[in-house]
Amino acid sequence: MGLGDQLAAHVLLSAAAIALGIVVALPLAIWASRSEKVARISLAFASLVQTIPALALLALFFPILLSLRSVLGEGLPTLGFLPALLALALYALLPILRNAVTAQANLDPGVIEAAHGVGMGFRQRLWLVEAPLSAPYIMAGIRTAAVWTIGAATLATTIGQKSLGDPIFAGLQTQNWALVLAGCIASAGLALLADTILGTIERGFRDRRRSLWLGGLVAVALGIGAALFAQFGSGEDEDAVVIGAKGFSEQYILARLIGQRLEEEGFAVEYRDGLGSAVAHSAAASGEVDIYVDYTGTIWANQMNREDNLPREEMYRQITEWETANTGMHVLGRLGFENAYGLAVTRERARTYGLGSIEDLARVAPQLTVGGDPEFFERPEWIAVRDAYGLRFAARRNFSPTFMYNALRSGEADVIGAYTSDGRIEADNLTILDDPRGAFPNYDAVLLLSPSAGSNEGIIAALEPLIGAIDVGAMREANYSVDREEDKLSFEEAARQLAERAGL
Amino acid sequence: MRGSKGPALAFENVAKSYGETQAVQSVSLQIEPGQFVALVGASGSGKSTLLKTVNRLVDPSAGRVLFEGEDVAGLPLAALRRRIGYVFQSIGLFPHMTVAENIGIGPRLAGQKIDTSRVAELLELVELEAEMARRMPEELSGGQRQRVGVARALAGDPHLLLMDEPFGALDSVTRDALGERVRGLHKEFGLTSVMVTHDMAEALLLADRVLVMDEGQIVADEHPQALVGGGGGEIAQALVAVPRHQAERLAELSR
Numbered sequence: 001m002g003l004g005d006q007l008a009a010h011v012l013l014s015a016a017a018i019a020l021g022i023v024v025a026l027p028l029a030i031w032a033s034r035s036e037k038v039a040r041i042s043l044a045f046a047s048l049v050q051t052i053p054a055l056a057l058l059a060l061f062f063p064i065l066l067s068l069r070s071v072l073g074e075g076l077p078t079l080g081f082l083p084a085l086l087a088l089a090l091y092a093l094l095p096i097l098r099n100a101v102t103a104q105a106n107l108d109p110g111v112i113e114a115a116h117g118v119g120m121g122f123r124q125r126l127w128l129v130e131a132p133l134s135a136p137y138i139m140a141g142i143r144t145a146a147v148w149t150i151g152a153a154t155l156a157t158t159i160g161q162k163s164l165g166d167p168i169f170a171g172l173q174t175q176n177w178a179l180v181l182a183g184c185i186a187s188a189g190l191a192l193l194a195d196t197i198l199g200t201i202e203r204g205f206r207d208r209r210r211s212l213w214l215g216g217l218v219a220v221a222l223g224i225g226a227a228l229f230a231q232f233g234s235g236e237d238e239d240a241v242v243i244g245a246k247g248f249s250e251q252y253i254l255a256r257l258i259g260q261r262l263e264e265e266g267f268a269v270e271y272r273d274g275l276g277s278a279v280a281h282s283a284a285a286s287g288e289v290d291i292y293v294d295y296t297g298t299i300w301a302n303q304m305n306r307e308d309n310l311p312r313e314e315m316y317r318q319i320t321e322w323e324t325a326n327t328g329m330h331v332l333g334r335l336g337f338e339n340a341y342g343l344a345v346t347r348e349r350a351r352t353y354g355l356g357s358i359e360d361l362a363r364v365a366p367q368l369t370v371g372g373d374p375e376f377f378e379r380p381e382w383i384a385v386r387d388a389y390g391l392r393f394a395a396r397r398n399f400s401p402t403f404m405y406n407a408l409r410s411g412e413a414d415v416i417g418a419y420t421s422d423g424r425i426e427a428d429n430l431t432i433l434d435d436p437r438g439a440f441p442n443y444d445a446v447l448l449l450s451p452s453a454g455s456n457e458g459i460i461a462a463l464e465p466l467i468g469a470i471d472v473g474a475m476r477e478a479n480y481s482v483d484r485e486e487d488k489l490s491f492e493e494a495a496r497q498l499a500e501r502a503g504l
Numbered sequence: 505m506r507g508s509k510g511p512a513l514a515f516e517n518v519a520k521s522y523g524e525t526q527a528v529q530s531v532s533l534q535i536e537p538g539q540f541v542a543l544v545g546a547s548g549s550g551k552s553t554l555l556k557t558v559n560r561l562v563d564p565s566a567g568r569v570l571f572e573g574e575d576v577a578g579l580p581l582a583a584l585r586r587r588i589g590y591v592f593q594s595i596g597l598f599p600h601m602t603v604a605e606n607i608g609i610g611p612r613l614a615g616q617k618i619d620t621s622r623v624a625e626l627l628e629l630v631e632l633e634a635e636m637a638r639r640m641p642e643e644l645s646g647g648q649r650q651r652v653g654v655a656r657a658l659a660g661d662p663h664l665l666l667m668d669e670p671f672g673a674l675d676s677v678t679r680d681a682l683g684e685r686v687r688g689l690h691k692e693f694g695l696t697s698v699m700v701t702h703d704m705a706e707a708l709l710l711a712d713r714v715l716v717m718d719e720g721q722i723v724a725d726e727h728p729q730a731l732v733g734g735g736g737g738e739i740a741q742a743l744v745a746v747p748r749h750q751a752e753r754l755a756e757l758s759r
């Protein structure tokens with residue numbers, strides 16, 4: 001896949017975030033240079049922001065913007081560019097602010113007194129003396145901010161903003177290292193380039209060489225201009241249907257499957273990949289995303305906060321009603337397979353310990369290590385299963401979904417919380433332990449449409465054939481085709497094969 | 505012509521305190537147009553503070569300062585400062601501006617551009633080559649920098665020239681030469697000049713009136729001849745004793 005689009009989006013996002021950071025940091029630095037208190041508070045705040053992991057900071061803006069909607073109106077975007085911009089700008093603040101404050105504090109007092117003495121007013125002092133003398137230091141701060149921002153902008157993928165993180169996250173998901181590397185090299189290259197250009201501007205300011213800083217500024221302007229042209233010059237479709245996908249292979253493939261069907265019907269589509277589970281649901285409810293696939297058990301436990309466990313049909317009926325009543329979303333139907341949580345062990349382990357069900361596991365659990373993805377142990381389903389069987393493990397470890405299977409193979413985990421539609425279950429010869437007490441709820445894959453997409457006849461007509469069309473075997477095969485180590489398919493290819501196998 | 509009526513500068517019960525510190529305590533005195541006044545005293549005696557009340561780099565806690573009959577507190581700040589040439593103890597050239605730009609800053613702030621020939625003229629006054637105009641301050645020696653500082657102070661055609669230890673950082677040869685040049689300019693342009701200095705010898709040789717400051721007060725106000733003749737009281741005489749002793753030693757050596 002070409003990275004031009006992602007590169008342009010990445011450049012624009014980073015540039016906008018740095019610009020916003022500058023616009024906030026510089027007046028703050030001027031204020032701080034006149035007030036000790038402002039300096040202390042603003043620097044402490046910027047440092048505090050810096051201690052928040054970038055990933056969390058990006059995610060935090062979703063609920064913040066969502067709650068701001070009551071004040072600023074329903075049109076306020078909660079995903080994509082805006083939250084990414086705000087989070088990254090906050091991140092860019094510290095180096096710029098710190099350098100600007102330091103530069104101001106280190107100005108030669110003799111020179112400042114002379115500026116007063118020759119009769120300069122506040123603005124003249126600022127523009128004729130303080131700004132030019134601080135410029136190289138501020139530029140150094142901007143340079144640091146640029147390198148950080150360009151790196152952190154890859155994480156914007158997780159909140160639905162196109163960036164060079166797209167190939168990185170997609171590749172991590174499927175262990176497609178070429179894709180990960182491509183994203184990393186592109187973003188590192190961009191960071192290096194920005195560093196060089198900004199460094200040239202800095203040197204121009206320091207040595208008072210106009211040709212250097214002017215040339216650097218022109219280069220920056222050209223880069224941003226090219227990115228703008230690439231992004232908007234080609235006539236981006238405003239009313240493209242936005243298809244969301246959470247951050248795992250199945251979701252990427254299903255999103256492509258949906259997208260390909262819509263494209264055949266003449267819709268323009270756009271993908272928001274790698275969304276967090278809770279983010280995806282709210283995004284569709286708020287209309288940021290038009291269509292995505294979720295799972296009954298997830299909605300049941302996480303959105304509806306239900307702890308009981310109902311029969312399949314009854315649960316599905318209640319979910320459909322609940323969505324209509326509470327979010328206005330339309331549950332179009334079930335795709336035909338289930339992606340449940342299950343506890344998986346290798347076949348040898350199952351034999352050694354005589355494991356067939358979770359009841360058997362409970363007996364030997366104190367000698368074993370359980371692994372799961374970072375979400376797993378926080379989920380109500382896990383708590384329900386743990387309590388239903390009285391599971392107590394020797395140790396508990398978190399892995400990304402991809403590495404979880406490697407951990408099982410290498411013995412770093414004895415049991416993992418696996419997904420039943422995962423292609424690696426068959427490929428790795430894993431056994432899913434029975435759940436005789438029915439502690440794990442159902443996880444039927446359902447197609448959710450945002451309120452506006454749900455009332456769009458064309459979309460519904462295009463997607464209706466998907467209902468009930470995908471069995472778990474087909475899904476496992478498609479998942480495996482992108483997850484396996486060799487001969488990987490792209491998500492698009494896997495989606496096409498899946499469509500064929502499902503007879504669409 | 506200028507300042508024909510009344511003193512050029514008058515202090516009326518001027519005082520300045522910083523918290524507990526009484527930097528200046530009730531100073532009253534008048535300086536006539538054309539006088540060259542030296543302000544001498546130990547470190548921390550309040551010389552700089554008193555000087556700065558004139559162009560309001562320091563606002564007095566009490567009393568008032570009159571410049572050509574007008575209370576400086578009532579004058580627009582920028583205009584007041586542009587009418588007064590000020591030579592800084594730290595020189596204070598703007599490091600990012602050329603010599604010419606430094607010299608032209610006062611007129612530029614007043615909205616007038618000064619041309620190359622005027623810069624050359626000012627440089628000549630302080631005995632610098634015209635081509636120095638294009639240099640940056642860091643490319644000058646200490647003495648050359650302070651000469652530029654003096655040229656900058658003169659660029660706005662001031663009536664009053666204030667100098668805060670202008671030659672403090674210079675070697676004695678440069679210092680002597682520059683002192684003489686300033687004295688010459690003072691005469692040539694009919695300036696009123698006030699120069700703060702540590703060095704009693706310099707004060708005695710350059711000024712026609714010497715003020716001695718101690719703990720925020722003026723403790724002596726004499727002609728140089730009177731001080732050399734033993735006047736001005738104990739504190740003043742302690743300061744005069746230093747160059748006198750040196751002169752005596754030198755005289756002994758040459759015998």
Ligand SMILES: Nc1ncnc2c1ncn2[C@@H]1O[C@H](COP(=O)(O)OP(=O)(O)OP(=O)(O)O)[C@@H](O)[C@H]1O
Binds near residue numbers: 522526
């Ligand atoms: N901005 C200030 N804040 C607090 N105290 C000050 C300030 N400026 C001066 N002082 C104090 O006022 C007193 C007089 O200071 P001033 O600078 O006028 O002395 P000076 O005679 O010029 O000394 P020097 O010869 O060392 O320059 C000193 O005790 C000094 O510490």
Ligand SMILES: [Mg+2]
Binds near residue numbers: 551552553593668
């Ligand atoms: Mg002083």
